[in-house]
Amino acid sequence: MTDLAAEGSGLDPVRRQKLADLREAGRDPFAHERFEVTHHAAKIVAEFEALDGQTVSAAGRITSVRVQGKVAFLDITDTTGRIQLYARRDEVGDDLFDDIKHHTDLGDILGVSGFVFRTQRGEISIHVREWTLLAKSLRPLPFGKEYETDSGEEKHAGGLKDPEMRYRQRSVDLLVNRDSRERLLGRMKIVRAMRDYLDTHDYLEVETPVLQAMAGGAAARPFLTHHNALDTELHLRISLELYLKRLIIGGLDRVYEIGRVFRNEGMSTRHNPEFTLMEVYAAYANLDDMMALVEGMFRHICRALHGQENFSFQGQEIDLAPSFTRLPILEGIRLNAGVAPEELTTLELAHAVLTRLGLPTENEPTVGGIIEKLHEKFTQPTLIQPTFITEFPAETSPLAKKMPGNPALTRRFEIYMAGAELGNAFSEINDPIDQRERFAAQSDLRAGGDAEAHPMDEDFLRAMEYGMPPTGGFGGGVDRLAIILTDAPSIRDVILFPLLRPERG
């Protein structure tokens, strides 16, 4: 059995020896397949009055051990919380008690049964009768210690702080850092609330292809891959839009998808190369209906997470209860950059504006692109409370209906909160001739070297040519919404396994 304690495996030799000893004594922890849990930790605490003296069984990780002579106190933590165990040598026998002293470690997974009682110090506990080690932890887990200082201040010693290890080894982070766990669970709650809201409003959840011959519906560079059997290049989707609209054309009047999309771009505290997008489409609805949908859905999600319609992000109070502000993009630029809409009518004038403001003019071949740039630079940081920015330029909105009476602008909005863009909506183009012209304009940009310009999608156009009802659509980033609603410093804190450069070796 000495090979089990061998060096060089990266495993703790002391723990390997303990495992070897347990196996030799016929108590191999890894031999167990299941364990009947009758009560979780939180339930035992919550229902103590009824359970006092009753026999329960529970399972979890050992998170603290305090042996005191011939008695031992341990804490196990399960998915609901922590419960204390109490064991006496004269009751459990020498073998088991010596296991507690010599063969168990923090992080081991334990199943116990015993009766519920309260210690002299008042802590609700399980008085151990039976004890089964269900798995041995062969690497030390960095459990910290929480305690109160003399002044009553809550402190934390040790633990896991290294961000690289928290993201790379999320299993450990989840076990050790309560706040990581809570925040990630909060994200799941957000997704569930989103589904609740859409389901109860008669939207049908669908699934559309991730592998696509052509990646459209957004301005972004796709990931490329290759299908061997068809011997063809495929793209990973960058949005959900065009397939969901095909379903609208197909007579599914209210559809949505919550799905992973992939954009081959930089990474930051706001960007992960794969992220979760929610898109929803409603036939016979317009932009204003989408605003109502977003307001209602955001409030519903906030209530599900926080129990109220306001919350704080990085110290700023954000209130979703009042009707969301509406601000045309050009009006925002006038207010925040001091640039009049008339100065943004031709490329020449718009370039002059950039020069006046000390901004570079190269790589800005369209007035629409310049308007969006000015908006991002001057208006966006001011948008703390929820705000709909409306009337985006047609040049940067190849899938949105034009404004009646002003073909340079579109029936489109973006929703902003806490200075971040959280979603994008249009009254969708349903005129296939208009749509073909927009794609053609994008193709010109693409030919000019803009890798993010929208490709000509003949298959989608053909579908639209059969007739598409007037439709409102909204798409929003789930991760970004989670960042803001859970007050996270980085997108990596709301994604279970964020992308990191692979470890070598």
Add this chain to the structure above:
RNA sequence: GGGUUGGUAGCUCAAUGGUAGAGCAUCUUACUUUUAAUGAGAGGGUUCCGGGUUCGAGUCCCGGCCGGCCCA
């Protein structure tokens, strides 16, 4: 991609260019209601990797690897 900052014991962190330390964790031991248990003792290091400067490098220089933050 650029700037900046970091990588030291299992974890959290120290260490003027001069013997690599502490707390928690670990091991031994005492202790029959503890809870940051406590007392006594012990072990634990490729200072991210590779070069260079120096009598001497965790520390300074160059290159690389992997992160954080800011910017594009």
